[in-house]
Amino acid sequence: MTNSDKLTLNSGVNKDVNVQCPRCVGSTAHKTLANATMSGGDGQMDWHTDYQILQCNGCKSISFRSESSNSEDFDHYIDTYGNDELVYRITEKLYPPRIYGYSGLGEDRWLLPDSLRRIYDETSSALTTDQPVLTGIGVRAILETLCKDKAADGGNLFKQIDDLVSKGILTPARASVLHQIRTLGNLSAHEVAPHTPAQLSLAMTVVDHLLEEVYILPAKTQRLFSGLKPTANPRP
Ligand SMILES: [Zn+2]
Structure with missing residues (x-):
């Protein structure tokens, strides 16, 4: 983190995110209770990470998620008009850690x-x-x-x-x-x-x-x- 990095608080409150719940079986809709977004760049590369506190809409479990992307990591996507679009890859981390399709005992x-x-x-x-x-x-x-x-x-x-x-x-x-x-x-x-x-x-x-x-x-x-x-x- 440098002095030029920017912190934005709670820009995504109440947004729904679909992720694997730590307790429910499978992916469920989670509401964003609070979030903090850090973004920055060095003139050659931009990046941003959003840290989210989520609550499952089903079982009400609270957990944490971060999503990160940067301007160097993207895919090309051709839209229906033949235009080349860039789609940034998102790296997702969940805490407690979990994997999609497995909820355990x-x-x-x-x-x-x-x-x-x-x-x-x-x-x-x-x-x-x-x-x-x-x-x-x-x-x-x-x-x-x-x-x-x-x-x-x-x-x-x-x-x-x-x-x-x-x-x-x-x-x-x-x-x-x-x-x-x-x-x-x-x-x-x-x-x-x-x-x-x-x-x-x-x-x-x-x-x-x-x-x-x-x-x-x-x-x-x-x-x-x-x-x-x-x-x-x-x-x-
Ligand atoms: Zn749940």
């Missing part, structure tokens, strides 16, 4: 055992901050922690997952999917090979469903239905 994480929640949080953070090798290793660590928590028998993760089927904790179909995810984590750990964001998002979605099935839904059911006793002659 949210507050339900608190229904996980401590050891699982710790590795789950670290892996989610690695996923949303673009650390693909660590995400792959984390996915495998989540599976290993779950197997340990459920006292799965077997000398390796493959056998332990199958043992959870024998114990009635996993369905065979779920185990089959987990074997593929397990392989993904193997490659990350031993080959230091990154996977694509789409592969890792899907792997974490599978992990989320697994944790919901094994921990979260049973805990919620226990809380909400623990006072209800099955009737002797249930109505059809």
Whole structure:
């Protein structure tokens, strides 16, 4: 920042911006509660960054977004009349970090055992901050922690997952999917090979469903239905 840089406050209040919500599934409309725009240049290059406090119109979560552009970073666009137009590329950053199409377990994480929640949080953070090798290793660590928590028998993760089927904790179909995810984590750990964001998002979605099935839904059911006793002659 130099003395010639310009600060403008709250020029975009109440404007709607579509971004991935930290809690809702998918991209939602967010209202701009406040914003600060910094702009400047050195005679050869101009730049501007807008820092925004946003609120999701759906769940009312508050989060932060910045969008930056500069006069050196643009695409050419040909309009319907054949005119060449310049469109500046916008670099977007979101805090807390998140990725489009993945919302995670949210507050339900608190229904996980401590050891699982710790590795789950670290892996989610690695996923949303673009650390693909660590995400792959984390996915495998989540599976290993779950197997340990459920006292799965077997000398390796493959056998332990199958043992959870024998114990009635996993369905065979779920185990089959987990074997593929397990392989993904193997490659990350031993080959230091990154996977694509789409592969890792899907792997974490599978992990989320697994944790919901094994921990979260049973805990919620226990809380909400623990006072209800099955009737002797249930109505059809
Ligand atoms: Zn929301």
